[in-house]
Each structure stands twice: as C-alpha cells, then as structure tokens.
Amino acid sequence: MQRRLEELFMSRRALLGRMGAGFAGLGLAGVLGAEAQAADGDNPMLPKKPHFPAKAKRVIFLFMNGGPSQVDTWDPKPKLTEYHGKALPINNYGTERKTGAGLGSPFKFQKYGQSGIEVSELFSKTAAFVDEMCVINSMHADVPNHEPSLLLMNCGDARQIRPSFGSWTCYGLGTMNQNLPGYIAMCPGGFPIQETQNWQAGFLPGVLAGTYIDPSKREVEQLVEHIRSHYASGAQQREQLDLIQSLNKKHQAARAKDAQLESRIQSLELAYRMQSEATDAFDINLESESTRERYGDGNFARGCLMARRLAERGVRFIQLYTGAGQPWDLHDDLADGMRRLCGEADKAISALLTDLKQSGMLDETLVIWGGEFGRTPVVELPTPGANAGKMNGRDHNHWGFTYWMAGGGVKKGTVYGATDEFGFKAEKDPVHIHDFHATVLHLLGFDHTKLTYRFAGRDFRLTDVQGNVIKELIG
Numbered sequence: 001m002q003r004r005l006e007e008l009f010m011s012r013r014a015l016l017g018r019m020g021a022g023f024a025g026l027g028l029a030g031v032l033g034a035e036a037q038a039a040d041g042d043n044p045m046l047p048k049k050p051h052f053p054a055k056a057k058r059v060i061f062l063f064m065n066g067g068p069s070q071v072d073t074w075d076p077k078p079k080l081t082e083y084h085g086k087a088l089p090i091n092n093y094g095t096e097r098k099t100g101a102g103l104g105s106p107f108k109f110q111k112y113g114q115s116g117i118e119v120s121e122l123f124s125k126t127a128a129f130v131d132e133m134c135v136i137n138s139m140h141a142d143v144p145n146h147e148p149s150l151l152l153m154n155c156g157d158a159r160q161i162r163p164s165f166g167s168w169t170c171y172g173l174g175t176m177n178q179n180l181p182g183y184i185a186m187c188p189g190g191f192p193i194q195e196t197q198n199w200q201a202g203f204l205p206g207v208l209a210g211t212y213i214d215p216s217k218r219e220v221e222q223l224v225e226h227i228r229s230h231y232a233s234g235a236q237q238r239e240q241l242d243l244i245q246s247l248n249k250k251h252q253a254a255r256a257k258d259a260q261l262e263s264r265i266q267s268l269e270l271a272y273r274m275q276s277e278a279t280d281a282f283d284i285n286l287e288s289e290s291t292r293e294r295y296g297d298g299n300f301a302r303g304c305l306m307a308r309r310l311a312e313r314g315v316r317f318i319q320l321y322t323g324a325g326q327p328w329d330l331h332d333d334l335a336d337g338m339r340r341l342c343g344e345a346d347k348a349i350s351a352l353l354t355d356l357k358q359s360g361m362l363d364e365t366l367v368i369w370g371g372e373f374g375r376t377p378v379v380e381l382p383t384p385g386a387n388a389g390k391m392n393g394r395d396h397n398h399w400g401f402t403y404w405m406a407g408g409g410v411k412k413g414t415v416y417g418a419t420d421e422f423g424f425k426a427e428k429d430p431v432h433i434h435d436f437h438a439t440v441l442h443l444l445g446f447d448h449t450k451l452t453y454r455f456a457g458r459d460f461r462l463t464d465v466q467g468n469v470i471k472e473l474i475g
Contacts, residue, residue: 044205045182047174050445055409055474056366057176059169059440060307061319062349064341065150065192066328069105069375069394070402071423072338075137076109076118079421080377088378088422095376095395096144097331097386102422103379103394106335115413122342125350132353132362134410134473136403138417138426141373141433144396146193146326149372152433154198156462163202163453165437166317168462169444170208172451177314180281184315185210186306188299190324199319203455210319213282215303223282281313282306294351299323301348308355311365328371331380332393353406366408366443374401377423400426403436409443411475434467442469 071077083089084104092099109118112127117135119127141149148158155162163171166183175182185199191212192198199210217223284292284305295301303320310318322328322341330337349369356362375394382389400419417429438448441462448467452459 043178044207045170045175045178047176048172050173051447051450052445054173054443054445055364056407056443057364058311058315059166059317059366059368059408059444060311060352061165061317061368062304062345062370063192063319063321064328064345064369064371065187065321065323066146066326066330067149067371067373067375067396067401068328068341069330069334069338070137070397070400070419071375071377072105072107072334073120073122073342074135074402074404075419075423076120077105077377077419077421077423080104080423083422088424090420090422090424092376092378093397093399093424094144095397097383097395098381099376099378099395100381100391101379102377103334103392107338113413117413117415120342122338123346123349125346126353128350129353129357129406131413132357133404133406133412134414134416136405136416136431136436136473137400137419138428138430139370139374139401139403139433139436140426140430141398141401144373144398146329146372146396149398150192150194150198153370153372155200155202156434156437156464161197161200161202162460163204163208163462164199164210165440165462166199166210166319167201167204167208168441168451169317171204171453172441172446173316173444175314175316180310180313180315181211182315183208183210183317183319184213184310185319185321186213186215186303187321188214188216188303188323190214192321192324193326203460204453210317213306215306215320216299220279220283281309284309291351291355294347294354296344296347296351298344298348300344301351304348304352308352311356311361312359329396330375330393331395332387332390334375334393356407362407364408366410366440367406368403368440369405370401370403373398397424399424400430405440405473409475411473414473416470416472429470429472431470432466434463435470438463438467439470439473443474 071080080102081104083102085101088102107120107122109120111118113131115131117130119130141152142158143149152158155164170182183199196212201209213223280286284302287305295305300322307318307320327341353362353367356365374397376397379391380387380393380395382391387393400423417431418427419425420427441448441451448461448463452461
C-alpha cells in the first residue's frame with residue numbers, strides 16, 4: 001500500500017523516465033557514478049586531515065576590491081617621485097585606459113620593525129606588524145579588467161564557472177564548527193563586481209559555497225535573516241525538519257543521489273544548527289566598548305571584528321571585502337580616496353592582528369591582504385564620462401602589484417620579489433596568482449596538484465594545470 005501511495009505522487013517526468021528511459025538512466029548513472037558518489041554519504045564539512053601537517057588552520061582574506069595602489073602603500077618608488085609629471089624612460093605598458101606621465105606618490109614611506117620594511121604612512125598602524133609579514137611586491141595577473149581578475153584571484157579561472165578558493169579550502173579540510181558555515185564571505189553594503197560568483201562552489205557540493213553576510217547591518221536578525229523562529233520551539237522545528245529531510249532523502253534516492261538535492265539537505269541542516277551559535281558569533285555588541293573602539297565603527301571595521309569572532313569559533317575561511325562594487329578603483333582623486341579607505345582599514349586591520357597575536361591564534365591563522373590587481377605608476381588621462389577631465393588618478397595595473405600575508409607559517413619580516421624602479425611591472429621573482437594559490441594551499445597542508453575533484457571526465461584543481469609553490473614565502 002505504501003508503494004502504491006508513493007506512485008500516486010509520481011511526477012510526469014519520473015513516470016516517463018521509469019517507463020521509457022530506464023536502461024538509459026542506468027547507463028548514465030554508471031558514467032556519472034563517481035560524481036554521484038562524491039555528493040553522497042558523509043557530510044563534506046566534517047574536519048579532514050590535509051596531505052601533510054599544516055602551518056595554517058584557517059584563512060582570513062582581506063580583499064581590497066577595486067585594486068589598491070601598490071606604489072602608495074607597500075612598494076615605495078623614489079624614482080617615480082623624481083619623474084613626477086614627466087614621461088617615464090620606459091614605454092607605458094598596455095592597461096585599460098590611456099595613461100601619461102609619472103604620478104609620484106603623495107604619501108611618505110618609512111621603515112618599520114626589526115626587518116626595516118618600508119611602508120606608507122597610510123598604513124602606519126598595520127606597519128607595526130611587518131615583522132610578522134611576508135610582503136610580495138611581484139604579483140601579476142592576466143588582464144587589466146575587474147571581472148576576469150576578480151574571478152582569477154577568487155576562483156583560479158578568469159572565465160569559466162569554477163569553485164572558489166574558500167570552497168576548495170573547505171573541500172580539503174572541512175570545518176571545525178558544524179554549527180556555522182565553513183566559508184563566510186562578507187561585503188558591506190552589497191556585492192563586489194561578479195557578485196556571488198566570487199564565492200561560488202562551482203561543481204563542488206553546494207554546501208561548500210560561501211555564505212554571504214553584510215556587516216553594515218546592525219542587527220543580528222538583519223545579518224542572518226530568519227535566524228530565529230517566532231512560531232515554533234526548537235523541538236518543534238526539529239520535528240518539522242526531520243519530516244522534510246526524510247521526504248527529501250526519499251526523493252533523492254529515486255534520482256541517483258542528485259548532488260543539488262544533497263546540497264539542499266545539507267544546507268537545511270546547517271541552517272537549523274546555526275540558530276545555536278550564529279546570533280552570538282555575529283553580535284559584536286558582546287565585545288567590550290574599548291575593543292569596539294580599537295577596531296572603529298565603520299563597516300569594514302565591523303567586518304574585521306566579526307572575522308576575528310568567526311575565526312575563534314572555528315570557521316575555516318573568512319573573506320572580507322572593503323565594500324560594494326569596487327571602492328579602491330581610484331581613477332581620479334587618488335589622494336583623497338586613499339586617505340579615506342586606508343584610514344578605516346589601517347585601524348581595523350591593526351586591531352585584528354593585535355587580537356590574533358595576543359590570543360596566540362596568529363600562528364595558525366593566515367591573514368591575506370590584497371585586491372584583484374594594482375594601479376599604474378603613471379597618471380590616467382582624462383576620458384569623457386569616466387574621470388570628469390581630472391588627471392589625479394591611476395589606471396588598472398595587472399603587470400605588477402602587492403600582496404601581503406601574516407601568520408599561518410609565512411616567512412616573517414620578508415619582502416619577496418620586486419617591480420621595476422617605477423612600480424609598473426613585476427621584474428624580480430614574479431608571482432602569478434596560480435603560484436600564490438599553490439603556496440597558500442601548501443601552508444594549509446596540501447599539494448595543490450593532488451587536491452582535485454572529478455568532474456566532466458577530468459580532475460580539476462584550483463590551480464588548473466599551472467602554479468608553483470614559492471618556498472621562499474614559507475617560514
């Protein structure tokens with residue numbers, strides 16, 4: 001009788017599939033067996049061991065979307081100051097827009113720490129931690145456009161739908177707290193360019209995708225919608241979810257363990273479990289007033305404080321964007337824009353590093369700072385409708401830019417690589433984004449060539465078929 005009842009609710013598609021395509025379905029299940037098996041069974045978020053002992057257990061990725069200027073922050077160029085307003089004695093490399101004479105930095109640099117690394121006055125507070133950092137001044141990407149460069153940095157591919165960096169990390173390591181997402185992406189006020197593709201799971205199980213949070217929201221119920229039920233108790237919700245999940249699993253079993261259904265089942269379970277911890281994790285009002293003052297009250301500052309609280313609670317990969325769109329995309333009014341952006345970021349990042357250092361977490365937490373590319377050392381020429389006729393900004397520059405890493409097993413107090421004397425192109429020890437990804441995965445305990453996922457008949461990885469571990473970056 002039970003079987004007959006189920007058949008009464010059979011869909012038209014299921015009926016046709018059972019009657020006319022049964023043998024074809026068996027064949028297809030055999031072809032896709034590996035992928036179906038990968039989505040079945042154990043919770044993909046359970047903690048796993050890496051290939052070898054990891055130096056870092058978690059990642060906090062501070063993403064300066066829009067492309068921060070390296071020659072105004074971490075890569076001082078006295079020669080550029082000398083050529084301010086003059087044509088450089090090199091040909092300008094191809095960028096997105098027309099550029100002209102040299103644009104010297106309006107900011108002063110000085111040496112910090114025992115390592116004597118030079119840092120701009122814009123990051124004077126963060127510079128107190130240079131002896132914990134590895135500064136990479138020779139990063140380079142492929143093209144001077146935001147969209148492909150964001151995807152290349154976040155997903156390892158500039159064009160195709162591919163799993164994000166955080167998704168790969170959680171795929172390899174799982175997460176340490178089953179009551180919170182393993183991967184959280186925060187962007188104050190909205191989305192960056194390419195929106196949710198930046199934290200997509202691609203062909204990996206959907207539960208590995210980043211969970212989006214807007215730290216500009218001030219109430220926990222706004223940060224995580226529907227986190228509390230006003231209609232049912234915890235026990236009643238558990239009964240409801242058990243019934244829904246039993247129906248979901250029965251539905252899934254009849255469809256060759258569909259990966260999307262499995263992801264949905266896992267997401268429902270996670271949403272239920274989050275009720276016990278999410279309200280506490282995201283409520284920065286639980287911090288002392290003095291702590292909140294150290295970080296600041298801006299949206300990025302709130303995100304940094306949330307990132308620390310999430311890291312303390314076992315979230316594996318936390319990515320914090322500066323804000324919606326591309327805030328660091330300073331094609332004009334560079335000096336004013338840099339002072340505004342760095343003013344909030346410097347204080348908040350310094351407070352984050354202070355807390356991680358004092359708690360002992362910095363040794364096992366890899367903190368990353370950077371954007372999708374850098375800026376040109378030459379001025380951007382006026383373009384109708386773009387920069388209102390001003391000549392005080394910089395164009396996109398994928399030829400050479402700066403990233404820094406702190407904690408998590410990096411070689412401390414180090415500057416690696418260099419751009420040319422004007423800061424235009426990576427010349428000494430260039431580091432491509434694939435190399436960067438390979439190195440970070442190594443710090444997390446993985447051989448990047450072996451962290452793979454079978455999809456569409458081939459083994460995929462974050463670094464595709466490229467990337468070399470830069471051993472000089474590892475402590």
